[in-house]
Amino acid sequence: MIMTKRDLLITEVALRDGSHAVNHQFTLDQVVNVSKALDEANVPYIEVTHGDGLGGSSLQFGLSHTNDLELIEAAAATVKNAKISVLLLPGVGTKEELKQAAKLGAKMVRVATHVTEADVAPQHIALAKELGLETVGFLMMSHMAPVDKLVEQAKLMESYGADVVYAVDSAGALLPHEVKERIRAMKENLSVEIGFHAHNNLSLAMANSLAAIEEGATRIDGSIRCLGAGAGNTQTEVLVAVLDRLGINSGIDLYKIMDVAENIIAPILPKPQEITKDSLTLGYAGVYSSFLLHSQRAAERFNIDSRDILIELGKHKVVGGQEDMILDVAAELAKK
Numbered sequence: 198m199i200m201t202k203r204d205l206l207i208t209e210v211a212l213r214d215g216s217h218a219v220n221h222q223f224t225l226d227q228v229v230n231v232s233k234a235l236d237e238a239n240v241p242y243i244e245v246t247h248g249d250g251l252g253g254s255s256l257q258f259g260l261s262h263t264n265d266l267e268l269i270e271a272a273a274a275t276v277k278n279a280k281i282s283v284l285l286l287p288g289v290g291t292k293e294e295l296k297q298a299a300k301l302g303a304k305m306v307r308v309a310t311h312v313t314e315a316d317v318a319p320q321h322i323a324l325a326k327e328l329g330l331e332t333v334g335f336l337m338m339s340h341m342a343p344v345d346k347l348v349e350q351a352k353l354m355e356s357y358g359a360d361v362v363y364a365v366d367s368a369g370a371l372l373p374h375e376v377k378e379r380i381r382a383m384k385e386n387l388s389v390e391i392g393f394h395a396h397n398n399l400s401l402a403m404a405n406s407l408a409a410i411e412e413g414a415t416r417i418d419g420s421i422r423c424l425g426a427g428a429g430n431t432q433t434e435v436l437v438a439v440l441d442r443l444g445i446n447s448g449i450d451l452y453k454i455m456d457v458a459e460n461i462i463a464p465i466l467p468k469p470q471e472i473t474k475d476s477l478t479l480g481y482a483g484v485y486s487s488f489l490l491h492s493q494r495a496a497e498r499f500n501i502d503s504r505d506i507l508i509e510l511g512k513h514k515v516v517g518g519q520e521d522m523i524l525d526v527a528a529e530l531a532k533k
């Protein structure tokens with residue numbers, strides 16, 4: 198076992214957030230190869246789950262190529278030092294699935310709720326603690342709540358027993374000063390560690406992650422080669438290099454993580470992760486990054502501009518779990 202003294206802990210989310218970008222089609226071989234390589238680069242946490250978390254495989258969210266639990270088991274059996282994390286949205290994943298994930302080797306769970314709905318999480322957090330899992334409260338769509346509301350909800354997560362609480366910029370809509378005020382307020386009001394999860398739709402994932410670190414966040418998410426929903430997350434290998442320049446030790450081997458990006462991730466990307474007109478619109482309109490492919494499919498079906506759908510979804514303040522609204526909105530727009 199490698200013992201690394203790290204200043205900050207990076208969770209690599211390509212095998213979970215990136216599931217959205219590959220339409221949930223990760224194969225067992227891909228998950229094993231990527232987990233092995235990330236582990237060898239000394240990445241501390243690797244998240245493996247359907248993009249929408251345990252139990253996410255469905256017509257609503259997209260059917261997985263391979264069952265979540267099989268992927269988690271294979272990744273856990275592969276890694277030597279890294280911890281496998283899973284995502285759980287109460288109401289999508291069940292407590293039974295969480296028990297199974299823990300049995301199969303998951304060591305951390307991120308219990309994810311909409312930023313104003315932490316109160317759906319206590320049972321799942323309590324179970325996670327009982328199972329001996331490191332437990333994270335993951336407050337999604339953080340741009341949709343004012344700072345005091347976010348703090349209130351973060352404190353709820355802490356009171357339920359979360360070891361870490363994250364502000365999650367699901368839409369990649371936050372600007373650096375907005376990240377700063379959120380993380381600063383969380384730091385001032387909570388005793389647990391604070392984390393930040395960015396999306397790069399406005400090309401601000403790195404700037405926002407650094408803003409979060411400056412305000413005291415010690416957990417940061419990255420997706421290697423930006424393999425995450427929308428334009429992806431903070432690019433892990435770039436983050437490792439930037440942190441190194443700042444004298445912050447992530448414990449991750451820079452050359453090895455660059456090689457994983459180049460030799461293992463790039464070949465499995467359906468297309469390079471770029472800020473396209475649609476991913477840019479996600480950030481601009483404040484829409485869930487995971488809605489990207491669903492909206493593009495709806496645009497094609499109704500022969501309309503996908504940006505119009507995204508702008509309309511932003512106006513409706515649609516949240517995770519409301520994927521069915523994408524078709525409703527597209528159908529309405531098509532009538533006009």
Ligand SMILES: CC[C@H](O)CC(=O)C(=O)O
Pocket residue numbers: 214248249250309337338365366367368394426486487517
């Ligand atoms: C739908 C779950 C979502 O993808 C979780 C996440 O990574 C986020 O909100 O950004």
Ligand SMILES: [Mn+2]
Pocket residue numbers: 214367394396425426486
């Ligand atoms: Mn995400």
